[in-house]
Amino acid sequence: MSVRILSAAQMRWADAAAMAAGMTGFDLMDRAGKAVTDAVLEHMPDFGRVVIVTGSGNNGGDGFAAARYLRQRGVPVTLVMLTPLDQLPENVRLHAQLARDVGAKLREAVCDVSFTELNRWLARAVIVVDAILGSGVNRVLAGRVAEAVAQINLSGRPVLSIDIASGLNADTGQVMGDAIHAGYTLPVAACKWGYWMGHGPEYSGTLLPVACIGIEDALLCRAWSAVADPSACEYTVPLNSANFIDVEAMERGWPRRSRLSHKGSFGHVWVFGGSPGFTGAPKLAALGALASGAGLVSVVCPDEVWPVVAAGSLEAMVHSHSSRCWQSDEAEEVVAQADAVVAGPGWGIGQQSLLTGLLATSRPLLLDADALNMIAADARLQASVRERSGVTVLTPHPGEAARMLGCSVDEVQADRKRSVLKLARCYASWVVLKGHETLISSPAGDLTLNPFGSPQLAVAGSGDVLAGMLGRQLAFWRRQGGDIGSMIAAAVALHGSAGERSGWYLASELAGVVASMRQSIEKRH
Numbered sequence: 001m002s003v004r005i006l007s008a009a010q011m012r013w014a015d016a017a018a019m020a021a022g023m024t025g026f027d028l029m030d031r032a033g034k035a036v037t038d039a040v041l042e043h044m045p046d047f048g049r050v051v052i053v054t055g056s057g058n059n060g061g062d063g064f065a066a067a068r069y070l071r072q073r074g075v076p077v078t079l080v081m082l083t084p085l086d087q088l089p090e091n092v093r094l095h096a097q098l099a100r101d102v103g104a105k106l107r108e109a110v111c112d113v114s115f116t117e118l119n120r121w122l123a124r125a126v127i128v129v130d131a132i133l134g135s136g137v138n139r140v141l142a143g144r145v146a147e148a149v150a151q152i153n154l155s156g157r158p159v160l161s162i163d164i165a166s167g168l169n170a171d172t173g174q175v176m177g178d179a180i181h182a183g184y185t186l187p188v189a190a191c192k193w194g195y196w197m198g199h200g201p202e203y204s205g206t207l208l209p210v211a212c213i214g215i216e217d218a219l220l221c222r223a224w225s226a227v228a229d230p231s232a233c234e235y236t237v238p239l240n241s242a243n244f245i246d247v248e249a250m251e252r253g254w255p256r257r258s259r260l261s262h263k264g265s266f267g268h269v270w271v272f273g274g275s276p277g278f279t280g281a282p283k284l285a286a287l288g289a290l291a292s293g294a295g296l297v298s299v300v301c302p303d304e305v306w307p308v309v310a311a312g313s314l315e316a317m318v319h320s321h322s323s324r325c326w327q328s329d330e331a332e333e334v335v336a337q338a339d340a341v342v343a344g345p346g347w348g349i350g351q352q353s354l355l356t357g358l359l360a361t362s363r364p365l366l367l368d369a370d371a372l373n374m375i376a377a378d379a380r381l382q383a384s385v386r387e388r389s390g391v392t393v394l395t396p397h398p399g400e401a402a403r404m405l406g407c408s409v410d411e412v413q414a415d416r417k418r419s420v421l422k423l424a425r426c427y428a429s430w431v432v433l434k435g436h437e438t439l440i441s442s443p444a445g446d447l448t449l450n451p452f453g454s455p456q457l458a459v460a461g462s463g464d465v466l467a468g469m470l471g472r473q474l475a476f477w478r479r480q481g482g483d484i485g486s487m488i489a490a491a492v493a494l495h496g497s498a499g500e501r502s503g504w505y506l507a508s509e510l511a512g513v514v515a516s517m518r519q520s521i522e523k524r525h
């Protein structure tokens with residue numbers, strides 16, 4: 001099953017809908033508490049005292065429920081409450097009382113004297129559970145909450161945050177004055193955008209598998225249409241769904257090869273690119289396509305660079321522009337052999353007529369680099385992209401995205417979710433907004449977040465390798481069908497995962513890592 005990502009308001013809607021359908025808030029917290037217990041037992045560095053710090057809302061309720069389950073497993077537990085028992089909501093108070101009944105120590109840290117209590121217990125903790133604030137944070141941290149967060153961070157103890165590190169905005173990853181530096185975050189019911197947006201990655205630590213608390217998947221999915229995403233606006237497609245790629249989803253994109261398969265089974269990718277000074281880019285895209293399992297790859301480049309591109313290309317067939325009479329009205333006929341076309345790597349910005357021809361074909365088309373730059377500068381090309389009958393995938397990095405949207409890179413990066421949804425609307429295409437935590441949008445606003453990748457990928461040519469890999473997926477899809485969104489996501493994830501491995505520093509070597517990972521996944525199926 002996919003891992004869902006919800007905004008705070010969507011999560012509130014799903015909680016309320018589950019309760020309207022018969023579940024109680026008490027039960028939801030109880031299940032969350034059970035999941036917290038399992039996570040604590042798995043990740044506590046040593047057997048010893050668990051200190052759970054609770055706030056005033058339901059996140060605290062999850063913490064009280066965890067205390068009861070931990071006590072039942074024989075773990076010593078101290079609950080340090082930042083809100084007095086009698087001021088807690090009824091469900092939460094009930095969990096607190098049940099925890100006390102099974103031997104959890106309850107301590108209030110609501111005044112200066114009792115605050116020293118927090119430090120005393122922190123010093124004795126093997127792990128701290130942060131149940132101070134969840135997705136309900138609505139203002140800058142102040143007073144005892146701010147002080148407790150600072151003390152916990154200073155304590156140097158490993159911290160497991162329930163749902164989200166207290167103080168992080170669940171939608172934007174904004175730090176509300178201060179936030180817990182979590183070692184682990186346990187998402188409750190669904191992932192929250194704040195783990196990846198803004199400063200979220202610096203505070204969230206390792207993301208654990210989502211705790212299922214009995215809210216049905218169909219209900220989580222309804223939340224996207226019931227409550228608009230805060231990034232959606234009149235210039236974006238509405239967010240239709242949001243998922244996170246995990247290892248399983250990545251691996252599903254590389255099925256076992258049939259014993260009877262032949263190179264035609266995996267598709268023929270045609271790469272259009274290269275220009276004086278930029279002869280490596282189309283070769284790297286060809287390499288990416290081959291590494292990810294394309295059956296055949298052809299490269300088409302301008303005449304003046306043909307000898308350079310063709311030299312040393314052992315596996316790819318290399319043609320020059322003039323060798324194939326590339327008139328735009330003949331493009332459909334010429335690319336008839338292609339299962340997918342990749343246009344743009346190193347191409348220069350003077351190929352408008354050839355690009356116009358390719359846009360007019362119905363072949364699955366991936367547009368990268370200079371193809372995107374030409375489109376950004378030409379309203380007619382933009383209209384041609386929107387009007388295409390075939391599948392179109394755009395792979396801008398933030399600089400290219402800014403040109404395509406007519407804004408600054410900072411504006412793109414300030415709300416990457418909004419930016420990718422805007423591009424999907426403007427160009428009626430699939431969009432892969434590259435960079436740390438690449439975001440993919442379908443033309444209809446189905447978002448996928450790729451958590452794989454590393455700054456090692458910030459190296460010349462790694463994007464060209466990705467363009468080739470995506471070209472291979474489009475070609476494979478044309479040959480064998482399947483869910484195109486999952487196939488695009490799988491390529492982005494494999495590229496990111498390969499980037500996390502050591503042992504490579506050149507983009508051409510990255511392609512080698514991609515190939516060996518892809519082969520071992522295919523064999524495991």
Ligand SMILES: NC(=O)C1=CN([C@@H]2O[C@H](COP(=O)(O)OP(=O)(O)OC[C@H]3O[C@@H](n4cnc5c(N)ncnc54)[C@H](OP(=O)(O)O)[C@@H]3O)[C@@H](O)[C@H]2O)[C@@H](O)CC1
Nearest residue numbers: 015028029057058059133134135136137138139140141163
């Ligand atoms: N809904 C459910 O039934 C379920 C919810 N679940 C869990 O609950 C979490 C969401 O629960 P929640 O909405 O109660 O929010 P939560 O983050 O615990 O507390 C917010 C409270 O703190 C306050 N407050 C806000 N900002 C503040 C600040 N800066 N400094 C100090 N106080 C501040 C604000 O109150 P206020 O002071 O504004 O009246 C509010 O009462 C969710 O993340 C998940 O873990 C799951 O168990 C499933 C069932």
Ligand SMILES: Nc1ncnc2c1ncn2[C@@H]1O[C@H](COP(=O)(O)OP(=O)(O)O)[C@@H](O)[C@H]1O
Nearest residue numbers: 434435436453454455457458460461462463464
């Ligand atoms: N800090 C980072 N973390 C994760 N991935 C990154 C990071 N920096 C770059 N990447 C990835 O590396 C690739 C770079 O692509 P691009 O900028 O087009 O490079 P090039 O044009 O040199 O090929 C993209 O897939 C991008 O997502």
Ligand SMILES: [K+]
Nearest residue numbers: 130133162164
């Ligand atoms: K928390």
